[in-house]
Amino acid sequence: MKFQIALVGNPNSGKTTLFNTLTGSNQFVGNWPGVTVEKKEGKYKKDKSIGITDLPGIYSLSPYTLEEVVSREYLLNEKVDVILNIVDGSNLERNLYLTTQLLELGIPVVVAVNMLDVLERRQDKIDYTELSKLLGCPVLPISALKNKGIEEVIATVKMMAKQKNEPKNIYEDSLNQVLNQLTAFLPKSIEASQRLFYSIKLFERDSQIRNYLNIDLDEDIIAKYEQQMEDDSESIITDARYMYISKVVSKVYNRRHREGLSTSDKIDRIVTNRILALPIFALVMYIVYYVSVTSVG
Numbered sequence: 001m002k003f004q005i006a007l008v009g010n011p012n013s014g015k016t017t018l019f020n021t022l023t024g025s026n027q028f029v030g031n032w033p034g035v036t037v038e039k040k041e042g043k044y045k046k047d048k049s050i051g052i053t054d055l056p057g058i059y060s061l062s063p064y065t066l067e068e069v070v071s072r073e074y075l076l077n078e079k080v081d082v083i084l085n086i087v088d089g090s091n092l093e094r095n096l097y098l099t100t101q102l103l104e105l106g107i108p109v110v111v112a113v114n115m116l117d118v119l120e121r122r123q124d125k126i127d128y129t130e131l132s133k134l135l136g137c138p139v140l141p142i143s144a145l146k147n148k149g150i151e152e153v154i155a156t157v158k159m160m161a162k163q164k165n166e167p168k169n170i171y172e173d174s175l176n177q178v179l180n181q182l183t184a185f186l187p188k189s190i191e192a193s194q195r196l197f198y199s200i201k202l203f204e205r206d207s208q209i210r211n212y213l214n215i216d217l218d219e220d221i222i223a224k225y226e227q228q229m230e231d232d233s234e235s236i237i238t239d240a241r242y243m244y245i246s247k248v249v250s251k252v253y254n255r256r257h258r259e260g261l262s263t264s265d266k267i268d269r270i271v272t273n274r275i276l277a278l279p280i281f282a283l284v285m286y287i288v289y290y291v292s293v294t295s296v297g
């Protein structure tokens with residue numbers, strides 16, 4: 001069976017490492033039409049009927065960077081059969097932010113939790129079965145670097161290909177009522193499975209999507225809900241995602257060293273400290289100016 005996989009994930013989650021392992025030398029590198037964002041396409045080396053695209057690394061499907069626009073246009077308009085979402089397991093919370101958005105596209109998603117070796121070294125544990133239940137899609141651990149769990153992922157992707165997929169809705173009832181009202185404005189040409197995604201974009205006032213759809217919309221629907229929630233629509237969606245994710249992570253992530261902070265966490269603690277942050281910032285700026293005026297300047 002012929003089908004197309006899209007590799008999607010945050011920058012540095014291990015997409016390219018996995019892409020190279022899967023395709024070997026069967027790959028072609030170019031640019032996305034009209035932009036200088038790299039496009040990598042290939043065939044699965046053990047089954048040439050499976051096409052794989054390595055999408056640019058992104059944190060979100062918003063329209064703020066070229067990478068985001070390229071990725072979401074590809075996912076919405078090309079015939080992608082399965083999204084293979086690479087998640088950095090050592091940064092689960094941050095990575096799942098994108099996952100919640102991918103699950104709204106109405107395309108089958110398989111989540112590969114990468115960096116298994118790092119998790120094992122830290123002796124942190126993730127309950128993959130529970131995570132899979134909560135997200136409503138298959139979740140498997142892999143190490144792209146150590147070539148672990150890859151065959152299982154491909155087997156799962158094959159199972160998910162060509163399946164019908166319901167988008168996952170994580171929003172509370174009051175927000176869903178608003179989204180439903182917005183859905184009514186969508187053109188009939190938008191498929192049922194994509195209507196949730198588009199209604200969220202309308203709610204967020206995503207101007208690119210709005211232009212693309214070219215529709216009239218009763219903006220009051222959005223404004224009224226914003227007033228009620230005392231927040232802007234984009235933040236309402238972002239908050240809903242983070243609330244959902246923190247609930248999920250608290251259920252599935254078992255940190256062995258609860259106290260142990262990574263080096264970057266330790267630095268963050270100091271430089272973002274409520275009292276020390278500004279003096280440190282002033283000092284750094286002073287040093288930068290001092291150096292540029294005296295020695296270098």
Ligand code: GDP
Binds near residue numbers: 018114117142146
């Ligand atoms: P991309 O930005 O998503 O394409 O990520 P890359 O494939 O370029 O990987 C980013 C970095 O993570 C590289 O230094 C990889 O060697 C490393 N990496 C990828 N997979 C793993 C893994 O399973 N374990 C570990 N320890 N490192 C990995």
Ligand code: MG
Binds near residue numbers: 015016057
């Ligand atoms: Mg890459």
